[in-house]
Amino acid sequence: MKKVPSGIVPVIAIDRYAAKPLHRQIYEAFREGIVEGCLRTGQRVPSTRLLAAELGVSRIPALEAYAQLLAEGYFESRVGAGTIVSRQLPDQGPLFNRRQRGRPLSAPVGRRMASKRSSVLTGEKVMRPRGWGAFELGQVAIDHFPHQIWNTLTARHCRDDSARSLDYGNPLGHRDLREAIATYLGAARGVQCEADQIMIVNGSQQALEIAARVLLDPGDSVWMEEPGYRFARHVFKFAGSKIVPVSVDEEGLVVSRGIKRCRNARAALVTPSHQFPLGVTMSAARRLELLEWAERTGAWIIEDDYDSEFRYSGTPIASLQGLDRYSRVVYLGTLSKVLFPALRLGYVVIPPDLIQKFVAARLVLDIGPASLCQGVVLDFLREEHFSRHIRRMRSLYGERCRTLIDCIRDELGSGATITGAQAGLHISVILNGIRDVEVVERAARQRLWLVPLSSSYIAEPRQGFILGFGSADVGAIPKAVQRLRNSLSAAPQ
């Protein structure tokens, strides 16, 4: 039996002056609640004592009503569990066809118009993680997360927190955590900021949403990398922006092409440390060119630094934000990759003169971040679990990355071009002469989940796959690559 919440007193309207006796009113209210599906089978009902107190009546009518409901089989008595709605009744939904009361649950009729903007989302097939292991995108090795340490910190926090920690907090997030993140970003990412510029968000997805709403009006243009991050595209489309795809070469976003296509875009979204999905690093020249364009035209740059904690080779890449002399860059990062996705925490570094607008938008969207986990993350950072975990994971992911590349070279040979292996949790494999979406479908029938590279393009897509290795055990990678090859070889050339 499902365990259901109990002790809830149902909505019963008692009329002391009605001709109908009180016990009858109570009886009918319960019967109707059960028949209508408002009360569910197995659900515990309040004791007659509690019910009488709640309704402000004596216990006698409650006892009479319960006796009748028991006798008729609506209620059932269980030793040790009090009185429950009988489990003999059908479990799902209302007992009688709700349609008899005119309420069709499954197929409502009439004009049912949702907003036009909401259909820009459903037009594109949303691809979310459907599995685990190779080659799921956006997944991390949660089985290697120091769960024990985290739980100890959580328990400690619960103990130490005062009642005031249950109150609404700062919409920007805990002050101490923002201080710690500012320090971390300064050292590890070369970000120049004060804690006051940092807002804790529910994952970097929310930071994108706030930035889109605060920086752009409907109809405004935004440069997006081509290929680029689909979920970011959704944010800007939903916010009414005009997407201007700007191609990416081996130096990152081709700024001159952006200027040619749409000089007066209001913003540019870039992933300069590790371009998504191709993985190139934006060159210093391009960075300066982009910053100059922004300053000249009054545009904003949104830097999504989503996974550069994990760098396996080459020199470390500092953030674009650290180069910005004009406070044009909105910098965002996530804790989903370095800690775990269910945490739903990220951060955004806001140019000083935009802080107030970001706060106003945040208050509208959801008032602010939840409290508990912020404190735990702070301790995790302060006590060096954070830096230790990053180091351990970097070595783990580095091995996964190398294994994946070796396997691809072995299985797919020189026809496959691998990009983006210096950092992060995915690589891209470019394969000419295939149709990636067809291969994806074929692979899915064998429960191999692939993300087609073409889905990252708006126009003139290249074919291939974005292969995540964050949740792929080294031992499982060779088999997965073989299955990928098999799905490929069945493809029409």
Place this chain on the structure above:
Amino acid sequence: MKKVPSGIVPVIAIDRYAAKPLHRQIYEAFREGIVEGCLRTGQRVPSTRLLAAELGVSRIPALEAYAQLLAEGYFESRVGAGTIVSRQLPDQGPLFNRRQRGRPLSAPVGRRMASKRSSVLTGEKVMRPRGWGAFELGQVAIDHFPHQIWNTLTARHCRDDSARSLDYGNPLGHRDLREAIATYLGAARGVQCEADQIMIVNGSQQALEIAARVLLDPGDSVWMEEPGYRFARHVFKFAGSKIVPVSVDEEGLVVSRGIKRCRNARAALVTPSHQFPLGVTMSAARRLELLEWAERTGAWIIEDDYDSEFRYSGTPIASLQGLDRYSRVVYLGTLSKVLFPALRLGYVVIPPDLIQKFVAARLVLDIGPASLCQGVVLDFLREEHFSRHIRRMRSLYGERCRTLIDCIRDELGSGATITGAQAGLHISVILNGIRDVEVVERAARQRLWLVPLSSSYIAEPRQGFILGFGSADVGAIPKAVQRLRNSLSAAPQ
């Protein structure tokens, strides 16, 4: 000294082929980091062993560089804490004027245009809780929350959770929690729904945001109660909606007036159980009239059932959603009032044919709710702590409400009209012949925080105050009401 995160290896680019020796490169990188403010005073730096490993160099140059940095006073050695950035250096910001490198932090120049839509928010003064006790609005008695039980449940959850609980979850929220909430809402609020229709949101504010984006396009009209909830107004303004204020009388929203003003509004936002801020209950006739209008015109109804768990007198009021035969009602509720605000959890009951669109919008906004607290809330519900806590709080709040009313009658006499005392965590006091905003300012100088009733109106405001008593101890209420009277009596009549 502030405790700062440590063990983070700064961004140092080493060039093995440069003429400059490695130890010099390391020295300069640290010095620059400190001077630029990327590294902060008191911050621990990595050990030379760790640094050498990270940079892929031998330990010798690292040791040399550290020796020099120590000698020059950039670093400092602390017994038991390793090497830190010297605390003798100025603590705040960069050591040298950042402007020398051309980066003005405080006063950026040039064209700095944010979106027009973001200025609809800053136009209105945002009033958020600034204090505690009487008469703060939206606050609850968090000092009476069973913190111990909650912490025990949290600790248990941490222990029992598997690694998979760290993964991305369902954007709608945990299945079991949605099941429990559906059962609770069916019994306690007469809501007719299946668990599949429920989405766990980050507070009901987020539910409003999703509803506004999914149901209305920019320029579409929405009926809002006049007076009504300011934060809801912000959501719809930010989403580009046209607000149509529809007045409220003693039977709730005057539907006929709404039809006259704007028959083809796309949606109506109502608080039928306990109107905000006046506290009236929408009559059965008005409910049916509203539902009929929605069905006839293809509009949606958003029912915000924000505080009806706490009812002190009169018959219990079932939800409008439970009456809806057409699946026109989007029902929303919050756990901020019955549990605590820092939880940031609420729920929305979605008409079946809109579920997919709500999910698509949620994925864009922030992917989904965080995991941990959902499990704790579920146990809190299942183990009857929830119903017990509601009962205890209802008695506590009921006493506060009665005390407040008695004091107001004593101090303000018959000139004050009190409304909305049957339920919830606030009452409204209507006072003719005053200018409430002036009284509010005067009271604020005595640290008495009042919310003017006029702020809930768009046009033709009535004067008075919305007085919250959720966080007001019974003993503190008389004094607070006296201070309110004092602020009033200094008012020009």
